[in-house]
Each structure stands twice: as structure tokens, then as C-alpha cells.
Amino acid sequence: MARVLIIEDDPSVRDGMELVLGRYGHDVLAAATGEAGLHLLRDRPDIVVLDLMLPGMDGFEVCRRIRAAGPIPVIMLTARGDDFDVVGGLEAGADDYVVKPVTGRVLEARIRAVLRRVEPGPQQVDVDDFGDLLIDRAALTVAKNGVKITLPPTELRLLLELSAAPGRVFTRERLLELVWEHDYLGDSRLVDAAVARLRAKVEDVPAKPRHIQTVRGFGYRFDQ
Structure with a gap:
């Protein structure tokens, strides 16, 4: 325990x-x-x-x-x-x-x-290379421009879920199910705050993200 x-x-x-x-x-x-x-x-x-x-x-x-x-x-x-x-x-x-x-x-x-949230889920690929961002799903590590960055469990799980399906739009409700594992009755504040913290660490310009895109009215999408 x-x-x-x-x-x-x-x-x-x-x-x-x-x-x-x-x-x-x-x-x-x-x-x-x-x-x-x-x-x-x-x-x-x-x-x-x-x-x-x-x-x-x-x-x-x-x-x-x-x-x-x-x-x-x-x-x-x-x-x-x-x-x-x-x-x-x-x-x-x-x-x-x-x-x-x-x-x-x-x-x-x-x-x-x-x-x-730090437990790896089933993945077909152990390492994803997105250019400036390298995600090792087996080791649960993330590197940006060759430098390892440390993410708390929630932000790491959020990144793993989003990046596992580039181009797919995840609703906030779906991310709540995948990452938080509880019914929060549509409390999107958890998702939005975690996305903001994650962008601050993995994006060069968080206000103009390259990878973690907002799909207005729906949720979020990871772009390669």
C-alpha cells in the first residue's frame, strides 16, 4: 500500500x-x-x-x-x-x-x-518520437529536446492518453474517465487545469501549442 x-x-x-x-x-x-x-x-x-x-x-x-x-x-x-x-x-x-x-x-x-495513473497501459509502441518530444511508454519518461522532464502522475497519464492517438479529439468527459477514473459530473476544471500545467512543460509557447490543441466546443487533440 x-x-x-x-x-x-x-x-x-x-x-x-x-x-x-x-x-x-x-x-x-x-x-x-x-x-x-x-x-x-x-x-x-x-x-x-x-x-x-x-x-x-x-x-x-x-x-x-x-x-x-x-x-x-x-x-x-x-x-x-x-x-x-x-x-x-x-x-x-x-x-x-x-x-x-x-x-x-x-x-x-x-x-x-x-x-x-503512473501504471503503463497496454501500448503497441514503447517509444513515440514527435520530434522535439520523446515519450517512452515502457519507462514512463518524457524528454523535450533531449532533456528529461518530470511530470506528476496526472499530467503524465494525460499526455500518454492524448499522444496514444494523434489527431483524435478527446472530449473532456472522456479524459475524465481515462485519467481520473471517476464520475465528476462534467467537472471540466480538472481537465483544463491539468492541460494548462502540461502545456507549460512540453510546449515551447504554451499560448500557441504545437502538440496539445484545443478543439473549441469539444475538448483536446494531440498533433504530431
């Missing part, structure tokens, strides 16, 4: 999640502040469950620092689920979100879904 880092200032919520996830077999680390949570990154958690409303350093800044430290996936906790929290958290680099209160079963399912 996974090593899960919980960063949550409410002791009852934190203790409850720690207890439930421990029962599912996870190795759980817990912190009450963003500063303490960042300190626990040295213990190499597989995934972070992060509350956005933290005292001191808020969850948005904590998420940005986690993302800068490496490809550790982040599930953010939001009490309201409104646009400010959700969009802000996704722009900061979160891979997924859940609205509190959340049951242990749902949280554990989200954790498993996020961690599955």
Missing part, C-alpha cells in the same frame, strides 16, 4: 483520516501545519492529502512547494468545493480534489486512482 501524508489542521478530521487509511493498510504520516507537512516530505510519501485552509502557510502555497519539490501527487481537501478553492488548488498543482466531509472509502478510492 501507499505512504500517505495528511496535512490537516483539524485534529478530529486528521485523526479520523489517519485511522481509516491505516485500516486500509496505508502507512500514514500526519501534520497539522503546512510547514510541518513540508518537513515530512523527507520521509518520501507516495501521495499527499492536503487541506487548503491551513493556519500560517495556506494549502495553496504548500501545494506549490510540494510540486516544486518533485512529482508527488496531491489530493486537496476543500470545505466548500467552490470555484475559488477548486480552481486555485488545481492551478497550484493539485492532481485531484475532494469536498469535506469525505468518507474513508471515497478518499481511499481517490488515492488508489491517483496512484494508478
